[in-house]
Amino acid sequence: MKKSFLILMLTVIVSAASCSFTTKVENDPDKDKLLIDLISYVLGKGHYDAKNINDDFSKEVFSDYIDALDPLKRYFYKSDIDEFKRYEKLVDDEIRNKDITFFNLTYNRLQQRMAEARILHKEILEKPFNFEKDESIDTDYEKLPYVASKIDMRNRWRLQLKFNVLSSYYDKVEEQIDSVTKNSNYKRKTSVVLEQEAREMTEKSLKDYFEIADDLERKDWFSIYINSIVEEFDPHTYYFAPQDKDRFDIAMSGKLEGIGARLQKKNNNVEVIEVISGGPAWRGNEVEVGDLILKVKQEDENEPVSIVGMRLDDAVSLIKGPKGTKVTLVVKKVDGTTEFIEITRDIVELEETYAKSSIVKKNDKIFGIVNLPKFYFNMQDYNQRNAAKDVKQEIIRLKEQNMDGLVIDLRDNGGGSLQTVVDIAGLFIEKGPVVQVRTKGESPEVLSDKDRSILWDGPLVILVNELSASASEILAAAMQDYKRAIIIGSKQTYGKGTVQNVMDLNRWMRSNDFGDLGALKLTTQKFYRVNGGSTQLEGVKSDVVVPDRYSYIDIGEKDQENPLPWDKIAAADYKIWNGYIDFDQTINNSKERMSKNDQLKLIEENAKWVRQRRDVNMYSLQYGKYKSNIAANEKRVEYFKAIGDYKTNLTFQSLPYERKMMQEDSILERKRNRWHESLSKDVYVEEAISVLEDLKINNIRRSKNPVSLKN
Template sequence: MKRLCLALVLLLSFNAFSQAKDPRDPRREKLIGNILKNALETYHYRGIKINDEVSQKAFQQYLKKIDGSKQFLTKGDIKELEAYQFQMDDEMVSGDYVLIEKAGAVLKKRIALAEALRKEVFKKQFDFNGSETLELDPEKRDWVNDESKLKTNWEIVFKQATLNKYLSLIDEQTEKPTPKGAKASTKPVKKMKAEKKLTDAEMRAKAHESVSKRFQKIFERLAALDRDDQLDNFYNSISAVFDPHTNYLPAKKKEDFDIDITGKLEGIGAVLQEDGSFIKVVQIVPGGPAWRGKELEADDIILSVAQGNKESVDLTDMKVDDAVRYIRGKKGTEVRLTIKKVDGTRKIISIIRDEIEVAASFAKSSVIQMKDTDVKVGYIQLPKFYRDFENAKINCTDDVRKEIERLKKAKVDAIILDLRNNGGGALEDARLMSGLFLEKGPIVQVKNHMGQIEVLEDDDPSVSYDGPLVVLQNRFSASASEILAGAMQDYGRAVIVGGDYSHGKGTVQAVLDLNRGPLVSIFGETMGALKVTIQKFYRVTGASTQYKGITPDLVLPDIFSYVESREKDLEYSLPWDQIQAKPFTKWNKFAYNLPDLKAKSAARVKSNPRFAKINRNVDYLNKKKKETIVSLNLKKVQEEEVANKKMAEELKLEEENKNLLVTNFEDSLKAHENIRPGDMKKWSKDFEQRKEEWVKTLRQDVVLEEGVMIAGDIVKSLRVKSTVSSK
């Protein structure tokens, strides 16, 4: 085990993978089980042993993996499988996976039952005039008592899926989405001949046939679940008990993980996960087509996918691995997504597949000034903490330093560093970038599973910028973002502004490649890898960034506060704790009057109609999230959709503040002299249009607007102090 290669990765652990296809080999399975057990017990931060207690918890995770939607198994089936709930730890060592065999046999029987019922139910058209309902949230459902109830549930599931498909067909014939994300493409998108309009009867028949075939394929796939899929479920049920960022990557998933880390993926630039029977968007990747299109958002449900004008494929009840295959595709091709927003509205989004634009995720800056004021605020947007380890000239710290120098030449009075939606990246840059605003001192403490603590310090006494600093964050600010924001807050160097708190990911993962050494010659590249949490971050005060995240100094309404994807929302996330503080010298050039800033900001927020609309949005979306029971009555569903669309239109956040003057964006391009030529060409194309969109986006951003006002309050306060002290 000691000879396994540790590849250290600091990342926000939202990834979608594909399944492996390797033949069964008992020797290999036993070896993988033993290696994983030893690695988890040896390297994981929790330092726990895989015993009966872990096995019992893992068994509950296993049930979620094999029947997370609670559609196949009965309570009797669960009771039968519970006989093995304390044996998962033993089976992992012995290589005799009895639970897999027993669960497989039960599932095979239940899949056959569902398939037989499908054949029977779809012999006639559904009537959508009844009063049936369906609970969509598996957490609010229990496994059924017997086969009779199982059949009744399946009939409702089939009917609701058909109703959804019928409504999607109506949308497809009435909506004509404009392709998004294609601005950087050098080739025109190939237009396909539009299909003829269908009559209502034809759409009903098409929905009926399409859903029947979809479930047939689902049942065929589930019945043919290969050995590595089964082992994947088993191993990752155990790893899930350690923490949500620790998981086994079978051979094919390891390959996809490597692709994802290097950023070479062609698709839409969204991270997806299974959520009950649905595919949910977890994160939008900076620089990707979806990010550029600005229509797809976190918490959206992707109902179906279509290639250009071809017939859409329903993703309901599909594994995320399979869904990703439909969404990925050749660069320059069109993919149409039918999505369901949290507010219940349906929408068809057209996106042109492309690579992630590296340059689009680079640091950018502008000078912002409120009309009729003399305070000039420098604005730096940093979508991620990037660093090219093969080309040292490409890193976010140097780029932010260059942006700072340009803003200083523009004689700005304060700077806003925007870390919203920044999921982290290179730990080294969290340390180095903190040093741009601080003199020498500790930045973050890192503790491993053995209790050893390493202090990462800024050892450069120079400071690139020593003026007023505001840091913006939200629930998607994670990892390296939280390290920097935490350091700025602890030193009193910046005012942290944003939603109630940040994401709360304060852990480091390592990747153990199981294909290293003699194992490759024995089994080939089939062993996979283990991503395991090995360290935890702590602020210089000793407080962990894990779980709680960073609480801002000034809390603003956050449009994403309804999204439950923070670390504290994840099962088995590591808890918050404290270690000993590290001595450090607080920023002493000037101090922020936080009570005064809070009072002034609160007064503005209270009187700003755009913040009032955000609060209405959040209240409405929180209400809609709780409404998980859906009707199967066509008239009622259509009435609800009309009401949802009307409310969505009323709550749109598109107002621009034309008093927010934005200049100097063109200088941002010059900060990237060392960018790869190919990326620079793509980023430079249609620059005027990008500039126009940039200005529009900033003017629509009420949180940024308030950040500028807060920066103005700071500057004015310091001017008064300077005047008083000079007297």
């Protein structure tokens, strides 16, 4: 795979040497035009299934871009759209000509309309709403027409704001009823006062919304335009502006360099909303949730820089920095005092993104469960901490506890590194193919586990759901094709059978006077199961299908725009695992148990109701009807609360190394306690353990393949 991709990139780079964007860089001062030219070229040369950039392509970009700018149709008028439509079939021409007239027109018009909306919403919220008037709002914005006049625009905003205020007003009325019930001396507020407070809450929410919008610069809106173009190729091709690329790297590696605190913008201030366990700020024990960071001073500067009113991204850039460097924060504490806090930056690992495991006890047996949120890795150095290394270490630790079976939980795991999948699959099988990868115009390449040793040759179950995607599907598919594990979960997984590579756009430039150009995540390959089938669109079909909350919601690859098609190639040469005696019978036993499980019947009933609620678009703005509708919904919610009351007969316990860490880290202890509490109510984990109990192992098979604990 690496070889074929490098050949492709070498070809493209050599070709790029004579391409227009490399010869006009110094003469063209417009970075936006350069980006359009560069990205369209890379897409055409490097995408697995490059689209023809023609009038049909142009129309799709036009529609998606306008929708991205104004999804609720509360800014643009019909006259604006009619004016924009002159460019509906010209986007392709503008791409070829490095012309951004259409973007400039829409950007300037949006800024104008948003300025008008700032005034309009304040005018509307100055007056009380009449909740006795019988009117309704349609929230199916996709089907709503654009308004034709200022009167229509005012009414659209009025209905949306009234809907928001009504929701807050209802909550306040209910809160007051509860307060009066609990305290007979409680001083009641009139409906007039409650309505006014509800309007003030809505005004504050909109103030926060427009503050975030004010933080967006022209380049941020241009990124939206670029992504409206690149996402027409497929749902997973994406342009990362420089700071977005940083966030992507952090998400993939699970680590960053900085102080170890999550920040958000609040009334022009930067507020600490979480101190990350184990990070520098946590170790220093001086920064607290709720603190406001007013100024930032680097160790080589004399005076601190005020970040009040600064864009959050810019403020974060000043606060974070390389490991070992020092930063001084001027912090306004929750009690109103101001402190100077010096912090030495360090690598901060986001533990919630990493694999974690637990001992599971049932009767006199011990099992293990490993939860893997994503297939993480360091994009600069694979040999650093990654998902495969961590999963291996957790299994070794669980084996030391003499576990009788293992569950790998891939639910909600959206994927990640392809190499980590191959490495993890190799922990459970002898050497052999794990996945097939095909680059455009080339024969498929088989990625194999080449190590004959097996770390875990005991019973194995993999849990999946509709949000298990990409790398998760590769692992589940390989274990299913080998008959190495029983897959329990949704009817099918997400259905993403494509491979993306992240290309640093700066590397394409011989010279660059425009600063960081960002990166392009580009679909370059498709992967296939060892049996030859693609997981694209179809996903992995579970051996034991169980309903969950996503069962009736359209969230898979097949429900996205512009997905690549399903296809099939020849199977790889692989041998089915013969370590189980009763594999098929165990699946049948599980299916029978699940069909009789009352908890699952209730979950499926709830999933159907959730789907029905999602299809509701009309809401009454008359208080009596609104209240009746809420009461009916709450009655159903109350009925479904029994789902959360479910309790298994399983007990969960952290491994010894974590219990030792908890003596100094109460945050970790609370996180694990919450996780264990959730697992103890999890019917899917309960069934996974029952399946592990049922699986019988061929002891002769095991004796032929001694377990290796090598690093």
